[in-house]
Amino acid sequence: MAKAKTVYTCTECGANEPKWQGQCPSCHAWNTLVETIAETASTSRFAPLAETAGLQKLAEVEAAEVPRQPTGVSEFDRVLGGGLVPGGVVLIGGDPGIGKSTLLLQTLCHIGSARKAIYVSGEESPQQIAMRAKRLGLDASPISLLAEINLEKIISTLQKYKPDIAVIDSIQTVYSEALQSAPGSVAQVRECSAQLTRLAKQAGITVILVGHVTKEGSLAGPRVLEHIVDTVLYFEGDQSSSFRLIRAFKNRFGAVNELGVFAMTEKGLREVTNPSALFLSHHSEQVAGSCITVTMEGTRPLLIEIQALVDEAHAPNPKRLCVGLEQNRLAMLLAVLHRHAGVACFDQDVFINAVGGVKISEPAVDLAVLLSITSSLKNKPLDNKLIVFGEVGLAGEVRPVQRGQERLKEAAKLGFTKAIVPKANAPKQRIDGIEVIAVERLEQALNYVKNY
Numbered sequence: 015m016a017k018a019k020t021v022y023t024c025t026e027c028g029a030n031e032p033k034w035q036g037q038c039p040s041c042h043a044w045n046t047l048v049e050t051i052a053e054t055a056s057t058s059r060f061a062p063l064a065e066t067a068g069l070q071k072l073a074e075v076e077a078a079e080v081p082r083q084p085t086g087v088s089e090f091d092r093v094l095g096g097g098l099v100p101g102g103v104v105l106i107g108g109d110p111g112i113g114k115s116t117l118l119l120q121t122l123c124h125i126g127s128a129r130k131a132i133y134v135s136g137e138e139s140p141q142q143i144a145m146r147a148k149r150l151g152l153d154a155s156p157i158s159l160l161a162e163i164n165l166e167k168i169i170s171t172l173q174k175y176k177p178d179i180a181v182i183d184s185i186q187t188v189y190s191e192a193l194q195s196a197p198g199s200v201a202q203v204r205e206c207s208a209q210l211t212r213l214a215k216q217a218g219i220t221v222i223l224v225g226h227v228t229k230e231g232s233l234a235g236p237r238v239l240e241h242i243v244d245t246v247l248y249f250e251g252d253q254s255s256s257f258r259l260i261r262a263f264k265n266r267f268g269a270v271n272e273l274g275v276f277a278m279t280e281k282g283l284r285e286v287t288n289p290s291a292l293f294l295s296h297h298s299e300q301v302a303g304s305c306i307t308v309t310m311e312g313t314r315p316l317l318i319e320i321q322a323l324v325d326e327a328h329a330p331n332p333k334r335l336c337v338g339l340e341q342n343r344l345a346m347l348l349a350v351l352h353r354h355a356g357v358a359c360f361d362q363d364v365f366i367n368a369v370g371g372v373k374i375s376e377p378a379v380d381l382a383v384l385l386s387i388t389s390s391l392k393n394k395p396l397d398n399k400l401i402v403f404g405e406v407g408l409a410g411e412v413r414p415v416q417r418g419q420e421r422l423k424e425a426a427k428l429g430f431t432k433a434i435v436p437k438a439n440a441p442k443q444r445i446d447g448i449e450v451i452a453v454e455r456l457e458q459a460l461n462y463v464k465n466y
Contacts, residue, residue, distance in 0.1 A: 022047040086124030095268015107225040108249025126156030129178040136187030184224040203235040272312035290317035293370035303390030307382035308421035315424040319369040322386035338368030354410030378415040380406035401425040414438035
């Protein structure tokens with residue numbers, strides 16, 4: 015029997031190479047080529063879904079509103095953009111044991127009474143899923159369960175029973191008989207995802223795929239997998255913490271960068287209605303180096319505590335360390351602080367932490383970072399009822415940020431009485447309960463903090 019021909023496939027872009035190389039020639043990623051069996055092309059796998067439609071003008075196409083199916087879990091609906099879409103394909107990834115299967119089982123139990131749902135398990139036995147449902151106290155009677163990893167059998171079952179929602183847990187365990195490679199390989203993941211997506215569009219079934227993640231935290235398999243699906247969600251959270259975050263990184267039917275917050279309990283994932291309380295420390299007295307800011311996660315304002323520790327350096331090269339913020343931006347802000355405010359930290363170790371393990375990517379926290387650094391350096395606490403936000407430019411100016419009114423209203427709702435904001439974000443009408451100090455430059459904010 016002839017030996018099967020092998021090729022080397024890139025796990026990032028899916029390109030094939032005849033021999034192994036350290037760098038993929040197509041996407042230039044390093045150490046991503048893995049050995050796989052060369053698959054022969056088949057002409058029958060990609061038959062058209064329906065008769066090819068003729069050309070038509072875009073102006074003649076009716077733009078209908080996309081119907082939504084609420085899941086019954088409001089935080090999950092927020093990330094999805096309002097609910098599940100018929101025919102939509104959702105890919106959700108996360109670390110092992112983070113709670114992906116728990117969340118999907120809870121979601122199916124919520125909507126199972128009104129919608130037909132099938133849970134396809136490729137990793138757990140039906141007994142294990144039944145034990146989880148019992149432990150969580152869920153009524154799993156409306157859910158149909160299928161323990162199968164063969165793609166052809168899964169598609170046949172979905173075509174026969176025509177459910178409204180199907181969960182595939184997980185896509186890395188499913189294999190197609192049309193391919194010779196093992197389950198979880200680049201070819202199998204790409205092929206199975208494409209076939210399930212075609213079925214979802216053809217039959218109007220909402221398909222939720224569970225994906226594994228690599229040690230770097232990205233979804234395993236080729237990046238083409240993320241291009242195939244409609245929505246990509248990431249489940250984040252520290253194993254030592256009970257809190258879990260869901261972020262949307264791609265959504266064809268809604269906004270991206272939305273955030274859903276959950277708490278893991280004995281009865282499963284519980285929604286957190288006031289996530290700002292998670293990221294605020296409750297100090298018994300005022301402490302130096304702490305400043306409260308407001309960041310936007312999608313359309314949701316979140317209050318986050320920025321902590322700074324500035325200490326005398328005992329090495330030739332002072333340390334600069336950020337947790338939850340970008341480290342290169344910290345170096346830039348320290349240069350601005352020295353150049354335009356005369357506060358030097360070149361002989362100090364500077365450590366910055368965003369409390370609660372949250373990751374902040376927007377520059378609206380610049381002013382809060384600089385005020386917390388100054389507070390720690392001078393060992394002078396800031397007012398614990400003070401809120402700060404604003405982007406700081408290289409010229410020392412305080413630039414406006416988006417949705418300033420919503421940030422101020424969220425701060426006032428949580429009991430903050432003072433706010434230092436960019437002048438362009440100053441409200442035209444007074445917001446009850448909060449005094450707004452509008453500044454144009456970094457020096458003005460530092461002078462106000464120094465004088466009160």
